Amino acid sequence: MATQRTDEAGGNRAGAAAKSAPIHFIVEVLRGQAQVDFMPSALCGVFFAVALFVSGWRYGFYGLLGTALATGTAIVLGVNRDRVAAGLEGFNGCLVAVGFAVFLGADHASTWLLAAAGAITVTVVTAALDQVLSTWNIPTFTAPFCIIATVVIVAAPGFRRIWHSDKNLSAFPGVATGRTALTWHDIWHAFLGNVGQIFFMPQWYVGLLFLLGIFAASRLAGAMACLGSAVGILVAWTLGSPADSVAQGLMGYNSVLVAMALCGVFIKVNGWSVAYAVLGAAVATVLTTGMGNFTSTFGGHAFTWPFVLTALAFVAAVPSFPRLRRT
Amino acid sequence: MATQRTDEAGGNRAGAAAKSAPIHFIVEVLRGQAQVDFMPSALCGVFFAVALFVSGWRYGFYGLLGTALATGTAIVLGVNRDRVAAGLEGFNGCLVAVGFAVFLGADHASTWLLAAAGAITVTVVTAALDQVLSTWNIPTFTAPFCIIATVVIVAAPGFRRIWHSDKNLSAFPGVATGRTALTWHDIWHAFLGNVGQIFFMPQWYVGLLFLLGIFAASRLAGAMACLGSAVGILVAWTLGSPADSVAQGLMGYNSVLVAMALCGVFIKVNGWSVAYAVLGAAVATVLTTGMGNFTSTFGGHAFTWPFVLTALAFVAAVPSFPRLRRT
Amino acid sequence: MATQRTDEAGGNRAGAAAKSAPIHFIVEVLRGQAQVDFMPSALCGVFFAVALFVSGWRYGFYGLLGTALATGTAIVLGVNRDRVAAGLEGFNGCLVAVGFAVFLGADHASTWLLAAAGAITVTVVTAALDQVLSTWNIPTFTAPFCIIATVVIVAAPGFRRIWHSDKNLSAFPGVATGRTALTWHDIWHAFLGNVGQIFFMPQWYVGLLFLLGIFAASRLAGAMACLGSAVGILVAWTLGSPADSVAQGLMGYNSVLVAMALCGVFIKVNGWSVAYAVLGAAVATVLTTGMGNFTSTFGGHAFTWPFVLTALAFVAAVPSFPRLRRT
Numbered sequence: 014m015a016t017q018r019t020d021e022a023g024g025n026r027a028g029a030a031a032k033s034a035p036i037h038f039i040v041e042v043l044r045g046q047a048q049v050d051f052m053p054s055a056l057c058g059v060f061f062a063v064a065l066f067v068s069g070w071r072y073g074f075y076g077l078l079g080t081a082l083a084t085g086t087a088i089v090l091g092v093n094r095d096r097v098a099a100g101l102e103g104f105n106g107c108l109v110a111v112g113f114a115v116f117l118g119a120d121h122a123s124t125w126l127l128a129a130a131g132a133i134t135v136t137v138v139t140a141a142l143d144q145v146l147s148t149w150n151i152p153t154f155t156a157p158f159c160i161i162a163t164v165v166i167v168a169a170p171g172f173r174r175i176w177h178s179d180k181n182l183s184a185f186p187g188v189a190t191g192r193t194a195l196t197w198h199d200i201w202h203a204f205l206g207n208v209g210q211i212f213f214m215p216q217w218y219v220g221l222l223f224l225l226g227i228f229a230a231s232r233l234a235g236a237m238a239c240l241g242s243a244v245g246i247l248v249a250w251t252l253g254s255p256a257d258s259v260a261q262g263l264m265g266y267n268s269v270l271v272a273m274a275l276c277g278v279f280i281k282v283n284g285w286s287v288a289y290a291v292l293g294a295a296v297a298t299v300l301t302t303g304m305g306n307f308t309s310t311f312g313g314h315a316f317t318w319p320f321v322l323t324a325l326a327f328v329a330a331v332p333s334f335p336r337l338r339r340t
Numbered sequence: 341m342a343t344q345r346t347d348e349a350g351g352n353r354a355g356a357a358a359k360s361a362p363i364h365f366i367v368e369v370l371r372g373q374a375q376v377d378f379m380p381s382a383l384c385g386v387f388f389a390v391a392l393f394v395s396g397w398r399y400g401f402y403g404l405l406g407t408a409l410a411t412g413t414a415i416v417l418g419v420n421r422d423r424v425a426a427g428l429e430g431f432n433g434c435l436v437a438v439g440f441a442v443f444l445g446a447d448h449a450s451t452w453l454l455a456a457a458g459a460i461t462v463t464v465v466t467a468a469l470d471q472v473l474s475t476w477n478i479p480t481f482t483a484p485f486c487i488i489a490t491v492v493i494v495a496a497p498g499f500r501r502i503w504h505s506d507k508n509l510s511a512f513p514g515v516a517t518g519r520t521a522l523t524w525h526d527i528w529h530a531f532l533g534n535v536g537q538i539f540f541m542p543q544w545y546v547g548l549l550f551l552l553g554i555f556a557a558s559r560l561a562g563a564m565a566c567l568g569s570a571v572g573i574l575v576a577w578t579l580g581s582p583a584d585s586v587a588q589g590l591m592g593y594n595s596v597l598v599a600m601a602l603c604g605v606f607i608k609v610n611g612w613s614v615a616y617a618v619l620g621a622a623v624a625t626v627l628t629t630g631m632g633n634f635t636s637t638f639g640g641h642a643f644t645w646p647f648v649l650t651a652l653a654f655v656a657a658v659p660s661f662p663r664l665r666r667t
Numbered sequence: 668m669a670t671q672r673t674d675e676a677g678g679n680r681a682g683a684a685a686k687s688a689p690i691h692f693i694v695e696v697l698r699g700q701a702q703v704d705f706m707p708s709a710l711c712g713v714f715f716a717v718a719l720f721v722s723g724w725r726y727g728f729y730g731l732l733g734t735a736l737a738t739g740t741a742i743v744l745g746v747n748r749d750r751v752a753a754g755l756e757g758f759n760g761c762l763v764a765v766g767f768a769v770f771l772g773a774d775h776a777s778t779w780l781l782a783a784a785g786a787i788t789v790t791v792v793t794a795a796l797d798q799v800l801s802t803w804n805i806p807t808f809t810a811p812f813c814i815i816a817t818v819v820i821v822a823a824p825g826f827r828r829i830w831h832s833d834k835n836l837s838a839f840p841g842v843a844t845g846r847t848a849l850t851w852h853d854i855w856h857a858f859l860g861n862v863g864q865i866f867f868m869p870q871w872y873v874g875l876l877f878l879l880g881i882f883a884a885s886r887l888a889g890a891m892a893c894l895g896s897a898v899g900i901l902v903a904w905t906l907g908s909p910a911d912s913v914a915q916g917l918m919g920y921n922s923v924l925v926a927m928a929l930c931g932v933f934i935k936v937n938g939w940s941v942a943y944a945v946l947g948a949a950v951a952t953v954l955t956t957g958m959g960n961f962t963s964t965f966g967g968h969a970f971t972w973p974f975v976l977t978a979l980a981f982v983a984a985v986p987s988f989p990r991l992r993r994t
Binding site: 517580633662664 | 747792795798827830834965
């Protein structure tokens with residue numbers, strides 16, 4: 014799939030002369046949306062954009078704004094054209110903008126402006142991490158988004174024109190209470206919610222649209238997303254997570270991303286990498302609760318840090334394990 | 341001593357054909373236990389295993405389980421045979437399993453299962469850190485253990501089947517109060533407790549068994565462990581640590597590890613490296629309190645983070661200092 | 668300016684045989700003070716030393732003590748003579764000592780001793796970071812100071828002979844309240860305070876002395892310091908920071924450093940790097956509040972972490988942006 018990236022991009026580049034620049038840019042923006050789930054596919058990006066608009070029209074615009082600004086900034090600064098064409102400069106901007114909308118309020122003018130500034134800045138953070146991590150041939154994943162979003166969310170209560178509430182959300186992490194047994198209703202909501210929460214969206218039908226988008230780009234990736242979602246639910250239930258969190262997709266969105274990353278996207282598919290992906294998805298589920306507890310003390314959020322950290326470790330480790338091969 | 345590692349391992353490998361695989365594996369597991377204190381010595385591992393059993397039979401089994409699973413996972417995944425033979429794939433698994441037993445309760449079935457999962461996962465984290473840190477020829481120390489243990493301890497209160505208490509331990513760090521003057525009883529308890537607390541064990545006789553194990557493997561390492569323990573006590577007393585913490589070995593276990601690491605294990609022995617080890621041991625003592633305060637806010641623990649961070653910095657810095665030489 | 672560093676240092680080295688060692692050392696110490704603001708200029712160092720003495724005679728001595736001990740430790744340990752001559756081994760020691768004086772109380776004997784120990788240790792941390800970051804040709808900035816200061820400030824309440832108060836300062840971050848509109852009095856105090864707070868000093872006339880020192884070494888650096896200070900004020904006001912913090916220079920000291928670093932010191936001057944420096948200065952302002960909120964929970968402080976992290980990212984990213992060139 015990583016080769017698919019450059020292949021599709023390459024194919025399009027070959028025909029670039031025949032296309033007008035605006036259409037070219039629109040394709041790159043759509044691929045940027047799709048790259049949130051590793052797919053360098055404009056068709057997948059259409060599904061993702063529709064899913065965001067279905068969840069709320071503002072979210073749809075935030076997503077397009079963020080992807081377009083991050084992609085545009087990369088073009089203006091002269092970033093490698095292959096990266097831009099594959100959508101790799103857009104997906105963190107998409108998440109930054111949608112994340113700000115969800116956590117700071119989509120209605121405020123301040124949020125629109127901050128989302129724009131964040132999407133421009135994320136291009137610099139992406140380049141910095143890319144320079145550093147390429148030493149070990151590791152991608153940046155969604156780390157640039159996680160960094161920008163964490164900084165802004167943690168800083169926000171200190172700025173009166175950004176924070177439209179009179180309380181800071183910082184609190185000591187609590188102890189899980191309440192129901193842990195899952196109903197069938199919980200399970201299928203969780204299964205689709207795990208896909209939707211990658212974009213912060215809890216609705217089952219939004220998650221379904223995202224999942225269809227993944228399948229439209231790659232059946233393997235769709236299958237791994239389903240496997241990751243199932244592992245997330247199973248591990249959360251086994252360890253005793255509150256059923257409400259599981260049903261909203263809050264326990265499994267990182268396992269979906271990890272499973273896709275570790276089998277197909279960055280590591281070649283074989284029996285070992287399937288098992289590796291399952292282990293990684295389980296680790297990401299524990300880390301989701303761990304990062305949630307850690308960040309709650311200073312008003313942060315887990316975002317996709319659990320996916321980023323798990324995938325960084327599991328991908329970095331590959332050269333030590335001859336049974337696994339990088340794509 | 342770092343050469344001793346490969347030497348002893350090499351010697352044993354030469355005779356490997358004559359040994360049955362199970363015996364081979366047992367030797368590797370014992371060396372894995374000993375590598376917690378940098379010793380690639382099965383004899384030292386026997387001392388360490390006995391010490392854990394003396395402290396509590398469950399701890400002994402947790403230690404063996406963790407070391408065996410981490411070592412076995414490394415073999416199954418095809419990690420470099422020299423690393424496995426030297427015990428370098430086992431020690432983090434040992435600490436993960438014993439750490440879980442101490443912090444989550446040794447009696448619970450959930451703790452046994454989690455310890456097994458943690459010991460398997462620590463192999464991946466070890467490989468990832470090894471790939472990254474080898475860029476600067478720096479070892480991973482016990483960082484893989486610290487990472488796994490921190491994630492699980494911080495996440496644990498969010499899982500009802502792991503956390504068997506109704507309160508989260510997160511709290512703002514306090515201010516030191518009470519007695520700081522040390523009695524002779526405090527001092528000799530601290531001296532041995534500093535060695536035992538590397539494995540979370542406060543009893544003086546358990547610490548003595550660990551110290552004898554180190555001396556059995558290397559008199560130099562034993563001497564540096566004693567020096568590190570003394571520096572830890574002296575610095576803690578000078579700065580005014582509560583006497584109770586000092587006496588339980590909670591202030592000096594990191595200085596013991598740092599002193600060994602910086603003079604003999606990773607840096608060649610000379611007058612400069614002895615002084616360097618003393619400075620490092622002092623720094624680790626301050627960092628022990630610092631990490632304790634930092635992690636208390638989110639329900640974490642200092643573990644051996646102070647050793648890891650101090651040793652990382654002091655070993656990484658060596659190429660800038662011509663008076664010091666890596667082993 | 669980065670070349671100016673080695674040039675001036677080189678010129679002085681050429682005449683080294685003619686100078687007595689003590690005078691040589693004094694020049695290196697003065698340059699060390701000046702390197703807090705990137706200036707390898709003894710004249711600038713004289714301005715900075717005077718500024719510290721004007722703010723309080725103890726601060727002046729702490730600054731000289733810290734710079735001298737860090738520089739001396741580097742010489743004793745045999746660090747590359749070019750680094751020492753350029754003052755690059757002194758500036759973190761200066762900040763460590765002055766920082767301890769401000770945060771632990773300048774009057775206590777314990778603070779003097781700890782400042783000495785910190786200035787010695789910062790040399791090791793500098794070497795470690797230099798070894799690691801040189802992989803990507805990134806300097807250490809003031810990260811060594813930030814690390815030492817954070818560890819000691821966070822650990823301090825746990826040591827009775829260091830901490831002379833009966834309360835720990837840890838607290839959840841609050842929500843900004845009060846006045847955000849800036850008076851002219853606020854603005855010009857902020858403009859100079861932003862320069863002085865790099866050394867923790869809020870007085871406008873101390874800030875003015877620092878600014879004159881920068882201009883004495885380089886008019887470009889002085890201009891960028893002014894630009895950075897203005898951006899910090901503008902961004903803080905736009906986002907709604909409390910006017911009191913802005914007026915004390917607490918919101919803009921990181922933007923001053925970032926602006927200098929990103930246009931002239933580490934990146935060649937052109938229209939793009941001016942814009943890059945403005946973006947970086949804005950990011951550092953947000954990060955200043957973010958780091959303040961994050962560190963408040965465990966009794967830490969933002970120090971110059973926002974500058975360090977912003978500059979690390981923006982300098983590391985340069986190779987991805989062909990419009991920017993490293994000096």
